[in-house]
Amino acid sequence: MTNHRTGQIRRDIVVVGSSAGGLPALQQLVAGLPMDFDAAVLIVQHMPAYSPSNLHHILGRQGNLPVMVARDGEEIESGNVYVATPDHHLLVENGKMLVKRGPKENRFRPSIDALFRSAAYNYGSRVIGVVLSGALDDGTSGCWTIKRLGGVTITQDPDDSLFPQMPLNAQEHVAIDYSLPAAKIAALLSRLINEPGGANPKLTTKEKKLLEVELVIAKTGGAFQLGIINLGELSPFTCPECHGALVQLTDGEIIRFRCHTGHAYTINALLSEVSTNIEGILTQAMQSLEESTMLLIRLGEHFDSKKMSDIARVFYDKASQVQKQSRNVYDAVQSQQIISADIRYEHD
Numbered sequence: 001m002t003n004h005r006t007g008q009i010r011r012d013i014v015v016v017g018s019s020a021g022g023l024p025a026l027q028q029l030v031a032g033l034p035m036d037f038d039a040a041v042l043i044v045q046h047m048p049a050y051s052p053s054n055l056h057h058i059l060g061r062q063g064n065l066p067v068m069v070a071r072d073g074e075e076i077e078s079g080n081v082y083v084a085t086p087d088h089h090l091l092v093e094n095g096k097m098l099v100k101r102g103p104k105e106n107r108f109r110p111s112i113d114a115l116f117r118s119a120a121y122n123y124g125s126r127v128i129g130v131v132l133s134g135a136l137d138d139g140t141s142g143c144w145t146i147k148r149l150g151g152v153t154i155t156q157d158p159d160d161s162l163f164p165q166m167p168l169n170a171q172e173h174v175a176i177d178y179s180l181p182a183a184k185i186a187a188l189l190s191r192l193i194n195e196p197g198g199a200n201p202k203l204t205t206k207e208k209k210l211l212e213v214e215l216v217i218a219k220t221g222g223a224f225q226l227g228i229i230n231l232g233e234l235s236p237f238t239c240p241e242c243h244g245a246l247v248q249l250t251d252g253e254i255i256r257f258r259c260h261t262g263h264a265y266t267i268n269a270l271l272s273e274v275s276t277n278i279e280g281i282l283t284q285a286m287q288s289l290e291e292s293t294m295l296l297i298r299l300g301e302h303f304d305s306k307k308m309s310d311i312a313r314v315f316y317d318k319a320s321q322v323q324k325q326s327r328n329v330y331d332a333v334q335s336q337q338i339i340s341a342d343i344r345y346e347h348d
Helices: 022-031 055-060 112-126 140-148 165-173 182-192 205-220 267-305 309-335
Strands: 013-018 040-045 067-069 081-083 089-093 096-100 127-131 152-156 178-180 233-238 245-251 254-259 264-266
Touching (some): 040 089, 055 067, 055 081, 089 112, 096 205, 112 127, 127 182, 152 182, 233 254, 254 267, 267 309
Parallel strands (some): 067 081, 127 152
Antiparallel strands (some): 245 254
16 A cells, blocks of 8 residues: 555564464554554464354454454455454465465464465565464464565564464464564554555566566466476475475575475474374274284184184284283383474473
8 A cells, every 4th residue: 555645665564373372472563553553463363173262252352442353355455454264275366365265274274374485476575474373383484485485574572472383383484574572563563654664675587587487386286287396396295285296496595395286384384293293194094903912812702612722822822912912012102202493482
């Protein structure tokens, strides 16, 4: 939006991402926005796909601005707060909101990165990106894109966050402009939206192509047809969700992965998902061993009933061996931990 008095472009698009522990921070942010807040606020809060969201009602009771669920194709209006709907990405394009079921990013739909990228691409230096409390690092890549295209980035102070990993990861990989407690972010936003935005930096041809392809993927999928395989380095890893080939992508020094069907992961999200899948694989192995034990015992009982005790003993002994193997796998399941690169924060 242009300031008619100065002719300068001002910041009027605020995108906010939150996850675990993010609701209190969102409530504080929305409660602090004044009635004359002359910018649109779009929020992605990670939420279960299977349940309707009451986030717009919860936030609508907190402050002065109308809070509503984002609708596909609806015009974006300043002074409104829009929240993503479960199991759908919230994107922006040509002054409108898009609500789409593209592939998940970092195991989530809606994805913070998807919203941030679309805002940066369409609005450049007019964008302010805010990362609040959450685990892992959804929002880091999106913050990098906002910064790369001239926007402003803000994180909740990690010491003020119930789950500090999202703000910490953003700060580690992006030159974040401001970091402050959630209760103070609204006042900062009120000041920033009245300041002129800077020039929109030009992307390299490669950067622009990748960003455009990823925006289309978030809307419609079709990553393979869009040539995602040729936009990065083919990795030896496979997608935990669909087992497709993963291509390694980079945002500055941030390493990400996207599969040929469209699912996207940061290193943290990929490591966490792989370690989660290990427990499932071990559990399946334990189930198979326990079924084998039951079948061997059943055969032993069969031969016992036929007065063939020597043969029955062979099956009973084998059942005992398999049962011990099952116990070892059970112990492995119990000791398995979901891990990610964020374990380094636990030891700081």
